[in-house]
Every structure is written in structure tokens, then in C-alpha cells.
Amino acid sequence: MTTDSRAELPSWTSLASHSTDVQSLHLRELFDQDAGRGERFHLEAVGFYFDYAKQLVTDETLRLLLELARESHVAERRDAMFAGEHINVSEDRAVLHVALRLPREETLVVDGVDVVAEVHRVLDQMARFANSVRSGEWRGHTGKPIKNVVNIGIGGSDLGPVMAYEALRHYSQRDLTFRFVSNVDATDFVEAVRDLEADETLFIISSKTFGTLETLTNANSARAWLLERLHDNTAVAKHFVAVSTNAAKVAAFGIDVANMFEFWDWVGGRYSMESAIGLSTMIAIGPQHFEEMLSGFHALDEHFRTAPFESNLPVLHGLLAVWNRDFLGFSTVGVMPYDQYLHRLPAYLQQLTMESNGKHVTFSGERVTYETGPVYWGEPGTNGQHSFYQLIHQGTTKVPVDFIGFARSLNPLAQHHDILMSNIFAQAEALAFGKTEAELRAEGADERALKHRVMEGNRPSSVVLAEELTPRLLGSLIALYEHSVFVQGTIWKIDSFDQWGVELGKQLSVTIIPELANDAPGDLRHDSSTNALIARYRALKENGQGS
Ligand code: G6Q
Numbered sequence: 323m324t325t326d327s328r329a330e331l332p333s334w335t336s337l338a339s340h341s342t343d344v345q346s347l348h349l350r351e352l353f354d355q356d357a358g359r360g361e362r363f364h365l366e367a368v369g370f371y372f373d374y375a376k377q378l379v380t381d382e383t384l385r386l387l388l389e390l391a392r393e394s395h396v397a398e399r400r401d402a403m404f405a406g407e408h409i410n411v412s413e414d415r416a417v418l419h420v421a422l423r424l425p426r427e428e429t430l431v432v433d434g435v436d437v438v439a440e441v442h443r444v445l446d447q448m449a450r451f452a453n454s455v456r457s458g459e460w461r462g463h464t465g466k467p468i469k470n471v472v473n474i475g476i477g478g479s480d481l482g483p484v485m486a487y488e489a490l491r492h493y494s495q496r497d498l499t500f501r502f503v504s505n506v507d508a509t510d511f512v513e514a515v516r517d518l519e520a521d522e523t524l525f526i527i528s529s530k531t532f533g534t535l536e537t538l539t540n541a542n543s544a545r546a547w548l549l550e551r552l553h554d555n556t557a558v559a560k561h562f563v564a565v566s567t568n569a570a571k572v573a574a575f576g577i578d579v580a581n582m583f584e585f586w587d588w589v590g591g592r593y594s595m596e597s598a599i600g601l602s603t604m605i606a607i608g609p610q611h612f613e614e615m616l617s618g619f620h621a622l623d624e625h626f627r628t629a630p631f632e633s634n635l636p637v638l639h640g641l642l643a644v645w646n647r648d649f650l651g652f653s654t655v656g657v658m659p660y661d662q663y664l665h666r667l668p669a670y671l672q673q674l675t676m677e678s679n680g681k682h683v684t685f686s687g688e689r690v691t692y693e694t695g696p697v698y699w700g701e702p703g704t705n706g707q708h709s710f711y712q713l714i715h716q717g718t719t720k721v722p723v724d725f726i727g728f729a730r731s732l733n734p735l736a737q738h739h740d741i742l743m744s745n746i747f748a749q750a751e752a753l754a755f756g757k758t759e760a761e762l763r764a765e766g767a768d769e770r771a772l773k774h775r776v777m778e779g780n781r782p783s784s785v786v787l788a789e790e791l792t793p794r795l796l797g798s799l800i801a802l803y804e805h806s807v808f809v810q811g812t813i814w815k816i817d818s819f820d821q822w823g824v825e826l827g828k829q830l831s832v833t834i835i836p837e838l839a840n841d842a843p844g845d846l847r848h849d850s851s852t853n854a855l856i857a858r859y860r861a862l863k864e865n866g867q868g869s
Contacts, residue, residue: 328684328815329691333389340386341649344378348780349754352380367635368625368798369618371787376754377642377722378650378782387641388631394813396637403808404627406432406588410819411685417819418586419593419804423619423797432588444584444598449609451563451583452601455524456495456608463557464521470499472514473602474540475528477673478591479565480504483528485670486595486603489663489796490615492732494606502602503544506536511543520551520561527564528599530591532571535828541575565598590819592673593804596797611793618797626805636802639784640809646722646782647696647810656714657700660727660746663791667726668700671803678807678818685815694814703727704745715753715777723783725750726799730790746785753781840864 328334353359353375363375379387391397403409406416421430421437429436454460458467473483484502487494494500501514515523525544529537541562548561555576563581564572572582583598595603596616604612622636631637646652655675657668679695700706703725714721727746731739756779762772786802788795811818836842837856840863846853 328394328813331390331393333386333393337383337386337390337645337649340382341645344380344383345650347378347380349376349378349782350779353755365633365635365638367629367633368621368802369788369795370635370798370802371785372635372639373785373787374638374642376750376783376785377646378780379642379645383645384632384641387645390644390813391631391637391641391809394815396809396812397631399812400627400805400808404623406430406437410590410817412817412820412822415819416588417590417593418588419590419596420623422589422594422596423616423623423801425617425620437586437588440586441597445609445613448583448598448601448604449612451581452604452609452612455605456498460524461560462521462523463552463554463560466522468524469497469522470501470518471524471526471602471605472501472503472518472544473526473528474503474511474537474544475526475565475599476504476534476536477677478594479528479530479534479537479599481592481666481670481673482595482599483602485664485666486600486615486796487606488666489791490603490607490611490793491663492791493608493611493793495608498606500602500606503540504536506539508543511540511547515544515547520548521557523548523561525562526601527562527566527572527575527577528601529565530567530585530589530594530599532564532566532568532575535832538575545576563601565601591821592677593819595800607793615793615797618792618794618799619801620797621794622798622801622805626801636805637809639802640806640813642722642784643696643806643810644813647694648692650720650782651693652696652720652722652782653693654697654699654719654721656706656721656723657698658703658706658723658725658746658749659700660703660725660742661791662702663732664726665702668698668702670800671700672698674803675807677821677824679811679814679816680823681811681814681816681818683816685817690814690816692814694816695810700724703749704742707745707749711749714781715756720781722781723750723753725783725785727785728788728791732791750783750785752777753779753783755779756781838863 360375365372403417404420406418408414408416410417416432422441424430424438426442428438430438455468460468462468480502487500503511503514527541545558548557558576559578562577564577565583566572567585567587569579569582573579583601585597589597596619626636657671659667675698676695681694682690684690725746727743756777759772759776762775767775807818837846846856
């Protein structure tokens with residue numbers, strides 16, 4: 323097995339030995355020794371107050387991590403990304419989601435084309451269409467305005483749109499209903515359209531390739547559903563639009579390419595929510611709010627591109643993630659938004675982080691000799707507190723947590739918001755400092771339960787605090803995580819922009835689909851377990867048909 327040289331960088335070696343010192347420290351000591359720690363270990367930028375004082379780090383840790391960023395050439399690779407170089411090495415592509423949020427007056431020429439002009443051409447097309455749907459000017463086949471918008475897509479063509487719609491629901495046009503269909507399980511589609519009138523429903527078929535089996539299966543069922551109700555093929559043009567890079571396949575499906583919203587192969591699926599894939603978002607919140615969201619993305623991009631590393635939010639966030647993963651050995655990260663509107667953020671971040679950094683070979687194809695992307699998971703607070711937080715507080719595995727919260731609620735109501743936010747601060751405090759046996763005894767705790775009640779503490783967390791959840795803030799928040807993922811991937815020397823790992827399962831399912839038919843030949847050529855499962859599935863299916 324060949325090895326990779328990242329782990330031989332001087333800063334990596336120093337961090338490895340430094341981590342043994344840090345592991346013998348407790349956050350209680352770190353705070354006791356430095357009264358100003360809470361003030362010093364925070365960063366304020368682009369509308370965020372980022373508190374990382376409760377991470378298990380010292381000044382020396384931060385110094386070494388910044389050195390690691392320099393030795394890993396994070397700045398050089400960042401600049402290469404912004405310049406449109408083909409940093410997606412395994413697919414030989416530029417990675418230019420940052421171009422999706424460049425202001426109109428900028429230019430960025432890639433392979434002879436000004437991509438900013440292209441981006442704004444499509445944004446203008448989206449805005450015209452979104453306005454016509456929102457105003458009721460766009461009419462369905464029977465002349466009625468659109469009341470329902472159903473986005474059909476999966477993965478990067480679904481998770482961003484759902485997350486953004488939910489996050490920005492406060493800003494949405496309330497007389498429009500939005501549904502999101504992703505799963506090839508028919509239940510997803512059937513339940514999404516059950517109470518909708520076909521002649522008031524617009525389907526957005528979102529698929530970069532327009533070749534994804536789940537999406538095309540759902541799109542075909544949507545067309546059949548519409549035609550069963552409107553009995554006229556010409557209705558498709560009024561009720562279907564597409565978001566894709568593949569005009570030929572869009573036309574073959576029967577969608578007028580005049581109603582196709584384009585994006586480009588330099589936009590990765592999980593980095594596409596602010597491209598035309600965000601058409602449902604724009605219809606929901608309107609072009610003005612969408613533009614504000616883009617400006618938030620751009621502000622964070624500019625910060626990432628220009629701020630010195632020691633005060634660079636995504637650099638610091640990414641470095642802390644590497645520290646926790648590789649040097650402290652934490653294998654998962656909890657993302658806990660204390661805002662109900664962000665309830666789909668953990669699912670969105672799961673794809674962004676794990677599809678990007680769940681890799682085990684380096685740019686040049688060598689197997690890594692260190693850990694890469696951790697598992698991300700989470701739930702909105704305070705719900706998680708009444709469920710799995712027990713393990714985070716007292717379990718045998720430590721879970722670094724990102725808490726996300728806002729100073730102002732979009733729905734101020736009695737004392738709700740202070741109660742909500744008190745929980746972020748309390749949870750972070752409890753995780754860091756815990757409760758000792760002596761403290762419990764002093765409080766007069768029952769001796770019999772004493773050991774069970776001890777909270778060791780020393781469990782790291784960060785708090786991302788902002789004023790209010792606005793479209794602009796959401797853009798900045800997503801860009802923060804995008805660039806943090808980039809920093810981590812660069813340090814790990816992995817291609818954060820491909821996703822070959824999802825291919826094998828797709829190919830195998832294509833082989834298996836015909837084998838599941840009732841009249842399929844019986845000779846199966848899989849392993850004995852898969853053969854037995856397929857045979858039993860078919861037998862059970864036939865049983866049902868006979869009853
Ligand atoms: C994301 C991935 C993946 C992709 C879906 C849908 O980065 O590439 O999640 O978005 O597989 O692909 P299509 O948009 O091509 O249907």
C-alpha cells in the first residue's frame with residue numbers, strides 16, 4: 323500500500339504530539355487559567371459571532387492549525403478554485419459555485435466564456451418566470467393561475483431547495499403551496515399531490531443530468547397524473563418546467579426548452595441551491611429575496627477569499643473540524659440549529675459534508691493514512707435535548723457540536739425565544755464544564771445516584787450566533803459550511819467535488835430491477851444472500867397478488 327505525505331508535514335507531526343498534551347487538559351482548567359478566554363476565542367465576521375472558546379484548543383493548537391493550513395496550500399487551492407481552474411481532479415472540472423453569486427458587474431472568463439454573464443442571464447430568466455407565477459400571470463392549461471409548485475429532484479437537486487424553502491418560509495408567498503418529491507418510493511409522489519388540483523399545479527423537474535432514475539420515474543408519474551386529469555398533451559407545456567444542463571433530454575421528455583432553466587457542469591449538485599436549482603426557492607421568496615440570499619453567499623465568499631487566515635471564519639471552522647477529527651479522534655459532528663425554520667439544515671449539511679469529504683484516496687489516488695470526513699447529524703434544538711443529548715453529555719463517545727442560533731425570532735411570542743436561546747447557552751456550558759461529584763455533594767445530592775449524576779464535561783462545542791434569519795444570512799451560513807468543507811478536503815488532500823462512491827449501488831440496482839419482475843428468469847447471479855433476498859421478495863410479492 324502506498325502512503326500519502328500529508329501526515330508527514332511538520333505541522334501535522336507537531337499537532338499529533340501537541341494533541342497528547344491537550345488531551346490531558348480539561349476545559350475547566352483552560353477557562354480557570356485564562357479569564358479572557360471567552361472573549362479571545364471568538365471571531366466576528368459577515369454577520370456571525372462565532373464562539374469557539376469551548377473547543378479543546380489552546381493558543382498553540384491554533385498556531386499549529388494555521389501552520390497546517392499554510393503547509394497544505396489552502397490559500398493556493400482556494401485561489402485556484404476562484405480562478406476557475408479544474409480543481410475537481412477526478413472529473414477534470416472547474417468548481418465554480420462561487421461564480422453563481424458574483425454580482426452582475428463582475429466578469430469571470432473560464433474557457434473563453436464570461437460565466438458571470440451566463441449566470442445573470444439565467445437569473446433574469448428565473449426572475450421573469452418566478453414573477454409570472456407569483457403574480458398569477460402564468461396560467462395553467464385551463465386558464466387558472468398556479469397555486470401549487472412541486473419540485474421533483476433528488477440529492478443536490480432536492481436537499482438545497484427543501485432546506486431553503488423551509489428556512490425562508492417566513493419570506494414566502496403564502497398563497498402558494500410548495501411540495502418536494504425526491505424518493506422513488508411512490509408514496510412520496512402520491513402523498514405530495516393527493517390534495518392538489520392538476521390545473522393549478524406546476525412541476526419543476528430538477529435534474530442536472532436529466533438522467534437520474536428516481537427523478538425521471540417521478541417526473542413520468544407526474545406527467546401521467548396530469549394527463550389523467552387534463553386529457554391533453556399540450557397541457558404539459560403549461561405545467562412542467564425543467565432545471566437541467568441537458569437540453570436534449572429535457573426536450574425528449576416533452577418539456578419546451580424555452581421553459582428550461584440552465585446551469586453548468588462546473589456547478590456540483592450539492593453546491594447548486596443558488597443556481598437554477600433554486601427556482602422553487604425564488605418562486606417562494608421572490609427574486610429580490612433570492613438576490614439578497616446570493617449577496618449573503620458572496621459576502622462570505624469575499625471574506626473567505628481575502629481575510630487573513632487567523633480571522634477567516636471558514637478557515638478556522640474547517641481547521642477545528644480537522645483538529646477534532648484527526649487529532650482528538652472524534653468521528654461525528656452534531657449540528658444543532660436552534661431555529662425551527664432550519665429543521666432541514668442537518669440533512670442538507672449531511673450531503674454537503676459527507677458526500678464531499680467521505681473519501682479515502684488523495685488527489686493522486688493514494689490511500690490516505692489518516693481519518694477524513696466525520697459523520698454529520700443533528701436535529702433542531704430543543705427537541706434533541708429530550709432525546710439523544712443524554713449520550714452527548716454522558717456517553718462514552720464525544721460529539722463536538724455546532725450550535726446555531728439567532729438573537730431575534732421571526733415569530734416573537736411571549737418568552738419563547740429567550741427560553742429557546744437559554745438552552746443553547748446552557749447546553750454548551752453543561753457540555754464544557756459538567757458537574758463534579760464534589761459539586762453534587764455540596765448541593766446535597768442523594769449519595770446513591772451520585773455517580774450516575776456526575777457530568778465529566780470537557781465536551782467541545784462551538785456557537786454560531788447571528789442577529790436574525792434572513793435570506794442574506796442563510797446564504798452566508800451555507801457558504802460558511804461550503805468553504806469549511808473545502809478547507810477540510812484540501813488538508814485531507816481529497817477531491818471534495820466528486821462522488822464516485824454512489825455509483826456502484828446505482829449500477830447494481832439497474833441489474834436487479836428486471837430480476838424483480840414476476841416473469842423474470844430464476845437464475846440469479848449474485849452472492850447467496852442477495853439471491854435469497856430477491857427470491858424471497860418475489861415469492862412474497864406473488865403471495866400478495868394471490869390473496
Ligand atoms: C450531488 C450529487 C447528487 C446529485 C443527484 C441528482 O452533489 O451529484 O446528489 O445532485 O444524484 O442528480 P441530478 O441532478 O443529475 O438528477
